[in-house]
Amino acid sequence: MSLIVLTHTFATLFMVGVIWLVQIVHYPLYHHIHPQSFPDYEVQHVNKITLVVAPVMFIEATTALLLVVRAPSSIPLWARLLGLALVIVIWVATLALNVPQHNQLSYQFDRAVLDQMIASN
Numbered sequence: 001m002s003l004i005v006l007t008h009t010f011a012t013l014f015m016v017g018v019i020w021l022v023q024i025v026h027y028p029l030y031h032h033i034h035p036q037s038f039p040d041y042e043v044q045h046v047n048k049i050t051l052v053v054a055p056v057m058f059i060e061a062t063t064a065l066l067l068v069v070r071a072p073s074s075i076p077l078w079a080r081l082l083g084l085a086l087v088i089v090i091w092v093a094t095l096a097l098n099v100p101q102h103n104q105l106s107y108q109f110d111r112a113v114l115d116q117m118i119a120s121n
Contacts, residue, residue: 008063010058027118038109
């Protein structure tokens with residue numbers, strides 16, 4: 001198996017694990033943070049989680065693109081294109097939905113925004 005395939009697989013599985021941890025454990029615990037403390041907590045969360053996920057997201061996106069142009073012929077082109085499309089959808093959803101939600105919560109606790117964030121994650 002090529003290094004690109006292994007790297008992409010690792011990055012994708014890592015991100016799946018992070019998302020499930022955040023979805024099942026971390027975000028539901030947001031409901032227990034005092035509203036006055038919430039904006040500071042949210043800013044710290046965003047800063048720290050970005051250090052964990054941003055490099056891996058870039059690796060995942062880069063390797064998804066590399067898989068389209070340089071993957072072993074044993075992987076069908078449609079599968080490589082689908083993989084790249086899914087990574088693009090994830091990035092668009094993150095930038096269009098989750099980043100604005102985190103930004104709103106960084107200024108003021110809003111239960112409706114928090115619930116939307118959890119649902120859209």
